[in-house]
Amino acid sequence: xxxxxxxxxxxxxxxxxxxxxxxxxxxxxxxxxxxxxxxxxxxxxxxxxxxxxxxxxxxxxxxxxxxxxxxxxxxxxxxxxxxxxxxxxxxxxxxxxxxxxxxxxxxxxxxxxxxxxxxxxxxxxxxxxxxxxxxxxxxxxxxxxxxxxxxxxxxxxxxxxxxxxxxxxxxxxxxxxxx
Amino acid sequence: xxxxxxxxxxxxxxxxxxxxxxxxxxxxxxxxxxxxxxxxxxxxxxxxxxxxxxxxxxxxxxxxxxxxxxxxxxxxxxxxxxxxxxxxxxxxxxxxxxxxxxxxxxxxxxxxxxxxxxxxxxxxxxxxxxxxxxxxxxxxxxxxxxxxxxxxxxxxxxxxxxxxxxxxxxxxxxxxxxx
Numbered sequence: 001x002x003x004x005x006x007x008x009x010x011x012x013x014x015x016x017x018x019x020x021x022x023x024x025x026x027x028x029x030x031x032x033x034x035x036x037x038x039x040x041x042x043x044x045x046x047x048x049x050x051x052x053x054x055x056x057x058x059x060x061x062x063x064x065x066x067x068x069x070x071x072x073x074x075x076x077x078x079x080x081x082x083x084x085x086x087x088x089x090x091x092x093x094x095x096x097x098x099x100x101x102x103x104x105x106x107x108x109x110x111x112x113x114x115x116x117x118x119x120x121x122x123x124x125x126x127x128x129x130x131x132x133x134x135x136x137x138x139x140x141x142x143x144x145x146x147x148x149x150x151x152x153x154x155x156x157x158x159x160x161x162x163x164x165x166x167x168x169x170x171x172x173x174x175x176x177x178x179x
Numbered sequence: 180x181x182x183x184x185x186x187x188x189x190x191x192x193x194x195x196x197x198x199x200x201x202x203x204x205x206x207x208x209x210x211x212x213x214x215x216x217x218x219x220x221x222x223x224x225x226x227x228x229x230x231x232x233x234x235x236x237x238x239x240x241x242x243x244x245x246x247x248x249x250x251x252x253x254x255x256x257x258x259x260x261x262x263x264x265x266x267x268x269x270x271x272x273x274x275x276x277x278x279x280x281x282x283x284x285x286x287x288x289x290x291x292x293x294x295x296x297x298x299x300x301x302x303x304x305x306x307x308x309x310x311x312x313x314x315x316x317x318x319x320x321x322x323x324x325x326x327x328x329x330x331x332x333x334x335x336x337x338x339x340x341x342x343x344x345x346x347x348x349x350x351x352x353x354x355x356x357x358x
Contacts, residue, residue: 003301083301089290095274111268112298118291122182122262124303124319140303 005125068163184304247342
C-alpha cells in the first residue's frame with residue numbers, strides 16, 4: 001500500500017476561525033478574507049499578537065474539523081496507509097492537545113500513524129497533503145497543496161481546494177494504478 | 180550532510196534504573212541484570228505492572244542521561260544532521276515530558292529536529308541508532324543497534340555497546356567519506 005502523509009492545521013483542523021475570533025476580541029472587528037488573502041491573519045495590522053497564542057495550552061484542543069475530511073480519510077484508509085504528520089514541535093503545549101484531538105475526531109487512525117515533527121524533510125511517503133509550500137518543497141513524493149488563504153498565490157504544486165477535490169484526485173490515482 | 184535518526188529511551192535516556200526502582204518498591208528486592216538479560220524487566224514475575232507506568236505524567240521527565248551521549252551527540256552535529264526520533268505516540272503523557280527533557284539535556288538540538296512518531300518506517304535518514312530491532316528492520320538506511328538488556332541476544336545488526344563505540348563507528352565512517 002502506498003502511504004499518504006497528511007498535515008493537520010488548515011488541512012483537517014481549522015485554525016483560521018480561532019484566529020479570527022481572537023483578532024475580533026482584541027480589535028473589535030472581524031477581518032474579511034480578502035484582507036489576508038495570500039498572507040497570514042497575524043500579519044494584518046493589529047494581528048501581531050495572534051501567533052503567540054499557538055503556545056497556549058488548549059489552543060489546538062477544540063479546533064473544528066475541516067469539512068468532509070473525516071469521511072474522505074476513512075475512504076482513503078481503504079486504499080492507502082494514512083499517516084498524520086504535523087510540524088507540532090515548535091509548540092510544546094500543542095503535543096498532548098493534538099494527540100487528544102486526533103483520537104477524538106479521527107479514531108480510525110492509530111497512534112502508530114501519528115508523527116509530530118519539526119522539519120518534514122525527514123518524512124518518507126508517497127503523497128503529502130499540506131497547506132505549506134515549504135513542506136512540499138522538501139518532500140520527495142507527490143505533494144498536494146491544500147488551499148488556505150496564505151498559500152492562495154502559490155502556483156508550483158498540484159492544488160486541492162477542499163476534501164472533495166482530494167477524493168477526486170485519489171479516485172483518479174487509483175484508476176491509474178497509483179495504489 | 181548525512182542524517183542520523185537517534186532514538187531516546189535506552190539510547191540517550193536511561194529507563195532501566197527507573198523500572199528497577201519501581202520493581203524494588205513493589206517487590207522488595209532489586210533484580211540482577213542477569214535475570215532479565217535478553218528480555219524485559221516487565222516480563223519478570225512481579226514486573227507485570229511496570230509497563231503501565233509509561234503512561235504516568237512525569238515518568239519520562241527525570242530519566243538520567245546515558246553516559247557520554249551529550250558529548251558524542253555534540254561532536255556528531257559537527258558532521259551530521261542529528262534528528263531525535265522517538266516512538267512516543269503510544270504514551271500521550273510522554274510527549275511534553277520528552278520535549279522538556281530534550282531541551283534540558285540536549286539544548287544544542289533544535290525542536291525542528293525532534294520527531295515523535297509511532298511506526299519508524301516513515302523516517303527517512305542515512306543512519307538510525309536504536310535499541311529495538313523492530314525499528315531497524317523497517318529502516319532503509321544503516322541501522323546501529325544500541326545495546327540494552329532486551330536486545331542482548333539480537334545478532335542481525337551492527338551493534339554499539341555504548342556512546343564511545345558510537346563515536347568510534349562514526350570516526351570510521353568519516354574516514355571513509357560517509358559524511
